[in-house]
Amino acid sequence: MADLIPFDEVTHLFEDFEHTAWRLETQRGYASDRLSPSWERFQRGEAFGFNPDSPWHANVRAQTQRGKRFERVRLVDDPPTEGQRFLMTSGLGNVAAGEDIRNLYRAEAQRLGLPDYDFWVFDSRTVVKFVIDEQGVTLGVQILEDPGTVVLACQARDAAWHHAIATAEFQAQVPSAM
Template identity: 40%
Template sequence: MARRLRFNGTGSGGGSCPAVHEDLDTRDVIVHGPRLTDSADIAQLQHLDEHEIPIVVPRNTLIDFGPKDRDTEPRILDPQTFAGMFENFQHSAWHLEMRKGYAVDRATDTYAQFLRDETPKWDMNSDWARTISAKTQDGAHVGRVRIVDNPPTEGQRYLLAHAEHNAELGEDVRNMWRHDAYAVNLPDEDFWIFDSHIVALCQWDDDDNLTGVELISEPARVNQYNRLRDAALHYATPYKDFVAALAAKEE
């Protein structure tokens, strides 16, 4: 079905391109104008997909005829679409893990091996392992801070063991006691930050299944999450030191 488009305006006196239209149902903005063709200019563009066409629009045209209000409806991705973000980030991906356990972990063979007191056999050829190792080998930073209860839950103990696998992929893994996390005002939110400008706020059901992901790109909100990341990294302990301290405590 065709979109219902509203013509917002054009910067050209004769009504020709470039111009701005708005979808009345989705509030998407459609812009058309002269195509950018210089290869040196195109080479400087970031996040340009092979199916996308860059165009040139005067700044004042966007200011005059673009929407002035921010869309307050949250943008929710399904888990499959969210998974694609790990293919597309450029510089960094960072995760604050606040939950007591994850259903996706409990469904793995390595979780069953862990429960049998066996050494888990980590799969270095899984889609996740290949994706993350390729990113870190190319210079990207991937890290996480995992919050741990006292005493640790079964799922958290599994992740303490799993940190070895994360480290093999080039990740920076740290841990922090939950009471310490609350002391520095970390929220009960589980989220990823991609390239320091996109936050993916994870949504879970009561059985620890990921049901959706809210994307946050508003600069002020993203900066809040970046500050939470900085605090978590400052106070968290590298996983090897945390595991050693926990073992000594439980002797």
Template identity: 45%
Template sequence: MLISFEEFDGMFENVEHTAFRLETRRRYRSDEQTETYRRFAAGRAPGWDLEDPWCLSRREQVALGKRFERVRIMDNPPTPGQRYLLDNAERNCAVGEDIRYLWRADAARMGLPDEDAWLFDSRVIALLHFDPNDDLTDVELITDPDQVARACRIRDSAWQFATPYRAFLAEVPTGAERGRA
């Protein structure tokens, strides 16, 4: 069942315990349309605003005891979009998210799917659909118990073998976090 973007946004406020995301894409067009991305691509600090509505909401949810976790799949070398997200992880972690990374080759060996999805409270999947231009087009809500159980296994496997953000940052060639090759 497809849900609206507004309904999808509401899921982050209504999550009871955990929200986990598997991020597999090489780029997100929506990122490229931001001022922070333009600064990053020019080799400057993006200028993350830790007081923007997203950050305030995330901190509020974390303060209530909710966990937000991500495993990001990275190419080697990372694409510009992946480097931007690596830089962005500093902001996300500052507001309470726990972000870990896997190299794409390792994710492939593990048999992880090549799909972007959020798993809410180990009960509901929000599968993100993108068009060929890397624009988010739809969010599909999945509650089928077999598919949710599969998503939980994927989450557990990815999380177990993923490297925490700061340790992963040390594995990436110098300058990659600021958009320089």
């Protein structure tokens, strides 16, 4: 089993990747979201947009302007949890920055046999698997590069991407998301 390391030790991958950074998000809520200043804005019903001062948005914009792709699929319960509604709201800024975010109902993900853990896959070579506790706290990540793990992550990516629904279309189906 790979060592558990702090997420901060892999942040360089979000600039160093060559072609594609892809994420599967499986949690019903994340502690980091609930602790962010944006959570209070969400609680007040405020919308979120592209923020050029956000380090994440600035990097996504810079990388996508270089021709790289940021993509993710978020699993959503029916009805969405409060944490999932927050992600749908805050994710609009990520989309405006250049990410392609799609959504997939959890029941469909289970039918497809998708993993029940979060991960990033970079350039179909490196998997960064999250270890998250029951309260949504990220305890660390594992860097996995063995061919078997990478192939399974790529297969999950392809299945999820094929069945997921683009953000705008999904949010039109879930009007209570905002």
